[in-house]
């Protein structure tokens with residue numbers, strides 16, 4: 001079995017030398033255990049900030065995968081079954097079955113199982129609950145989302161369209177902007193090339209924004225808060241522009257905007273709704289099958305290229321969900 005460990009804590013952006021590929025023999029299975037083989041692995045932004053909180057130097061990188069049972073001494077998990085696991089960056093692992101999640105029921109054979117790590121998995125659920133529960137978008141509301149061409153953002157925008165909203169998205173390349181238009185965003189802009197974020201936000205929605213699904217933080221958030229309508233709702237999902245900073249850079253003070261516009265701003269971690277994941281997964285699967293939520297995957301081939309896939313995602317190389325195919 002192969003695994004990727006974190007040699008030392010990341011200092012700024014993760015670098016190739018921060019990762020080490022390790023090979024080891026797995027022991028024989030005991031009663032009640034099963035052996036799984038990773039088929040698709042997920043690389044996600046949270047791995048950067050959570051590495052410091054959850055990992056020691058030398059630990060296997062945290063993460064989830066879609067894995068297939070290849071050997072089993074547990075009748076509940078027969079050979080050939082596919083499960084979502086949280087086993088970290090490993091090609092093979094032994095489990096007693098605890099924590100393994102079956103794919104949502106009704107998953108057709110034709111649908112890639114990697115979607116259980118994307119639009120119908122954790123990122124999709126993040127979009128679903130983070131938007132619907134915190135922003136409560138109503139018909140004709142204007143919804144702003146950044147990192148819009150990514151795993152979470154692309155689903156946020158499409159759910160907002162399903163709810164009858166006008167949707168504005170920002171992303172870091174012209175190809176991503178074109179993709180956003182393709183999947184139904186009303187307005188989209190490249191935040192890296194616009195001369196002013198304020199102007200771009202005003203141009204996309206001169207009347208302002210009712211809902212803001214925040215993935216980026218920093219300067220983008222400073223500009224977006226100023227364009228909110230009174231009583232706007234802000235769902236703080238991520239702050240990817242600040243994950244590599246040991247100490248967040250000082251920013252302008254946002255309290256006056258929150259006060260005078262009477263905004264509501266709330267952070268969340270998707271596991272808050274874990275007892276509703278079945279409901280969310282079922283709805284997302286249905287929307288995907290109906291073509292109402294379209295998906296795109298950025299696939300890196302080969303387990304040995306996993307650090308490259310992770311670093312590439314953090315730099316914005318992905319349209320849609322960044323996935324590693326073993």
Ligand code: NDP
Pocket residue numbers: 044045046122123126147148149150151152153170171172173176215216236237238239240241242268269270271313314315316317318320321322
């Ligand atoms: P994405 O698929 O969106 O990939 C990350 C993207 O971040 C890149 O493609 C890049 O796109 C963008 N990015 C990188 N650096 C910057 C920067 N400095 N400024 C602006 N954008 C940047 O990832 P996910 O959809 O998985 O995650 C999106 C956000 O959601 C992250 O902040 C993540 O932490 C958060 N999240 C939160 C969860 C929660 O429970 N609260 C759960 C899951 C995700 P671009 O080319 O547009 O710059």
